[in-house]
Amino acid sequence: MGSQEHENCNGYDYCKSYKGLHILKAHDQIKELQTILRDRNTTRSDFKFFADRLIRLVIEDSLNQLPFTNCDVITPTGETYVGLKYKSGNCGVSIVRSGEAMEQGLRDCCRSIRIGKILVESDVDTHEAKVVYARFPEDISQRHVLLMYPIMATGNTVSKAVNVLKEHGVEEECIVLSNLFCTPQAVQTVLDLYPKMKISTSEVHHVAPNHFGQKYFGTD
Numbered sequence: 001m002g003s004q005e006h007e008n009c010n011g012y013d014y015c016k017s018y019k020g021l022h023i024l025k026a027h028d029q030i031k032e033l034q035t036i037l038r039d040r041n042t043t044r045s046d047f048k049f050f051a052d053r054l055i056r057l058v059i060e061d062s063l064n065q066l067p068f069t070n071c072d073v074i075t076p077t078g079e080t081y082v083g084l085k086y087k088s089g090n091c092g093v094s095i096v097r098s099g100e101a102m103e104q105g106l107r108d109c110c111r112s113i114r115i116g117k118i119l120v121e122s123d124v125d126t127h128e129a130k131v132v133y134a135r136f137p138e139d140i141s142q143r144h145v146l147l148m149y150p151i152m153a154t155g156n157t158v159s160k161a162v163n164v165l166k167e168h169g170v171e172e173e174c175i176v177l178s179n180l181f182c183t184p185q186a187v188q189t190v191l192d193l194y195p196k197m198k199i200s201t202s203e204v205h206h207v208a209p210n211h212f213g214q215k216y217f218g219t220d
């Protein structure tokens with residue numbers, strides 16, 4: 001029997017001191033999705049289905065970190081409702097390849113949002129991350145960026161990608177990373193380097209499910 005809400009920091013309480021880190025409330029439903037994705041016996045078809053469910057939840061949470069503006073509407077009964085709407089000027093950027101798995105989740109929420117791409121590869125000899133491809137909307141420096149990458153192990157891939165965004169003029173405080181699983185080490189690495197950015201994730205755990213890209217796409 002589940003306990004309704006779990007410890008999504010898994011004992012790494014120091015992570016909570018990072019203001020930019022936002023972890024989904026780990027209710028039983030989220031824990032079940034995480035369990036299925038971490039189970040080595042999960043079939044590829046189930047993996048994709050349940051990954052898409054968790055992606056949608058993380059994307060929705062990340063969108064909550066973007067700026068809103070006041071907006072009044074008139075209801076069918078003629079009343080004024082004081083509401084909110086997204087401030088324009090957002091875009092997505094996916095880190096190839098795993099980050100591309102999150103693009104549909106973002107499009108399901110923001111139909112025509114522009115999505116840039118970055119490909120970061122680790123040097124086989126030095127293990128240093130280097131950028132081999134980057135394409136962004138022309139005016140990216142004026143936008144808030146939802147950066148998408150599901151797994152952070154060392155945090156090197158994401159750190160490199162954030163560095164590229166900053167080189168293109170994006171303000172650090174305008175970057176929100178949408179992530180499924182990250183290690184406590186990656187939280188430290190990324191947020192020590194870029195303390196003004198935000199991370200939205202479903203879980204901080206020392207074991208990174210590095211099989212994500214292979215299993216989601218079915219390629220090595």
Ligand SMILES: O=P(O)(O)OC[C@H]1O[C@H](OP(=O)(O)OP(=O)(O)O)[C@H](O)[C@@H]1O
Pocket residue numbers: 095096097098099151152153154155156157158186208209210211212213214
């Ligand atoms: O935080 P880092 O240590 O940089 O690692 C992030 C992810 O990148 C690697 O996957 P892979 O090279 O298979 O990436 P891909 O699935 O995006 O192709 C690694 O296995 C992690 O899953």
